[in-house]
Amino acid sequence: MDSIIVTGNGPLNGQIPIAGAKNACLTLMPATLLSEEPLTLTNAPRLSDIRTMTTLLRSLGAEVSTLQDGKVLAMASHGEINPVADYDIVRKMRASNLVLGPLLARLGHAVVSLPGGCAIGARPMDIHIDALTALGAEIELKEGYLHATTKGGLKGAVHEMRFASVGATENFLMAATLAKGTSVLKNAAREPEIVDLANCLRKMGAQIEGDGTSTIEIQGVDRLHGATHPVVTDRIELGTYMLAPAICGGEVECLGGRIELVGAFCEKLDAAGIDVEETARGLKVRRRGDRLRAVDVVTEPFPGFPTDLQAQMMALLCTAEGASVLEEKIFENRFMHAPELMRMGAKIEVHGGHAKVTGVNRLKGAPVMATDLRASVSLILAGLAAEGETIVNRVYHLDRGYERVEDKLRAVGAKIERISGQ
Numbered sequence: 001m002d003s004i005i006v007t008g009n010g011p012l013n014g015q016i017p018i019a020g021a022k023n024a025c026l027t028l029m030p031a032t033l034l035s036e037e038p039l040t041l042t043n044a045p046r047l048s049d050i051r052t053m054t055t056l057l058r059s060l061g062a063e064v065s066t067l068q069d070g071k072v073l074a075m076a077s078h079g080e081i082n083p084v085a086d087y088d089i090v091r092k093m094r095a096s097n098l099v100l101g102p103l104l105a106r107l108g109h110a111v112v113s114l115p116g117g118c119a120i121g122a123r124p125m126d127i128h129i130d131a132l133t134a135l136g137a138e139i140e141l142k143e144g145y146l147h148a149t150t151k152g153g154l155k156g157a158v159h160e161m162r163f164a165s166v167g168a169t170e171n172f173l174m175a176a177t178l179a180k181g182t183s184v185l186k187n188a189a190r191e192p193e194i195v196d197l198a199n200c201l202r203k204m205g206a207q208i209e210g211d212g213t214s215t216i217e218i219q220g221v222d223r224l225h226g227a228t229h230p231v232v233t234d235r236i237e238l239g240t241y242m243l244a245p246a247i248c249g250g251e252v253e254c255l256g257g258r259i260e261l262v263g264a265f266c267e268k269l270d271a272a273g274i275d276v277e278e279t280a281r282g283l284k285v286r287r288r289g290d291r292l293r294a295v296d297v298v299t300e301p302f303p304g305f306p307t308d309l310q311a312q313m314m315a316l317l318c319t320a321e322g323a324s325v326l327e328e329k330i331f332e333n334r335f336m337h338a339p340e341l342m343r344m345g346a347k348i349e350v351h352g353g354h355a356k357v358t359g360v361n362r363l364k365g366a367p368v369m370a371t372d373l374r375a376s377v378s379l380i381l382a383g384l385a386a387e388g389e390t391i392v393n394r395v396y397h398l399d400r401g402y403e404r405v406e407d408k409l410r411a412v413g414a415k416i417e418r419i420s421g422q
């Protein structure tokens with residue numbers, strides 16, 4: 001398995017281009033199953049999770065071609081569609097569950113393995129099951145697979161989710177586009193990736209209103225047609241790279257970044273002593289003084305502070321003046337990076353869903369272990385400002401969500417290299 005070696009090397013300066021959003025692309029790709037006509041995505045990120053979704057869609061009978069070095073995904077589902085999403089592919093990535101809604105809409109039945117993904121909590125499927133059941137599906141769990149059927153196709157319905165699940169909103173939205181009649185989803189998730197999915201579905205002929213708010217209304221149509229759609233900017237990659245100059249000093253412009261994608265995050269950066277300036281090309285980030293200030297952070301569904309930036313924010317707060325409390329409200333087991341940061345000299349106490357971080361002057365490089373996708377990159381960020389060398393082991397999770405991380409950071413002056421393992 002590959003490792004990454006980072007050596008603290010002073011301030012970072014320059015520009016970092018931000019890719020299309022992994023989480024948007026992972027829900028846009030299964031939308032190809034909703035139409036027999038081609039769906040083309042541009043600005044796709046080049047990540048192993050996207051390759052996993054490609055493999056899954058091909059196993060279901062869709063055609064997926066990667067063009068322009070992987071930045072364009074040309075898809076078509078005009079042939080026979082296989083309703084079974086196999087465990088061997090699905091276990092690699094939880095987002096595989098996003099084929100459930102489209103398969104049900106297209107075929108009226110689906111058999112989808114329960115997913116795997118990052119080990120950051122229980123992550124059950126009950127909200128997805130309730131949402132699709134509301135549209136008339138009958139879903140049973142047998143031998144690790146969800147068996148879903150409909151009698152006479154999906155029917156529009158009003159449904160309120162017990163929690164604003166991102167994936168369940170996406171599955172409901174895709175399924176309801178082809179259901180008979182009107183569907184209303186209440187307590188829907190409001191993430192920008194959902195708005196991006198709705199924009200793409202509208203280009204395909206779907207009738208959707210209210211995406212980006214907590215009530216989405218969908219008027220079912222008989223069929224969807226082809227479309228070309230650019231994937232929205234990755235707000236998590238954006239936030240991650242905004243933290244690089246915040247931690248190390250210097251000034252970095254994140255190309256393609258927009259404030260509305262990272263509003264709550266920018267408020268916390270401001271409170272910690274970091275300036276963010278909107279430019280014509282993106283967001284420019286620099287630290288105001290020498291020492292950062294402690295801030296408290298609570299993760300929440302969008303537009304709140306994203307759970308996917310909590311680990312990286314913790315890396316920043318490790319060297320801020322004073323004590324910060326981070327509260328994790330989305331995933332119950334998402335502080336696995338804390339003991340690794342402590343190996344680098346961070347002072348962190350974890351009690352259930354809270355972590356108290358007391359800032360130290362400087363972290364010290366150490367060998368550490370990456371436990372999940374966002375934890376991996378938080379250790380790299382910490383290593384960028386630490387004294388000496390940090391070796392981040394087991395970085396395979398990193399490649400699921402960050403394209404060419406070492407190239408992007410090296411381009412702004414970081415000392416970072418990848419060591420290939422067996």
Ligand code: UD1
Pocket residue numbers: 022023024026094095121122123124125126127128129163164165166167168193307308330331332
């Ligand atoms: C998506 C993102 C992930 C992000 C998360 C929260 C993708 C591919 N992944 O994941 O990066 O961290 O949103 O912003 O877009 N839950 C249930 N039952 C369900 C579904 C979810 O209890 O049926 C719980 C989960 O265990 C978790 C919480 O709800 O505690 C949030 O999950 P959800 O919003 O569904 O996240 P994902 O769509 O899996």
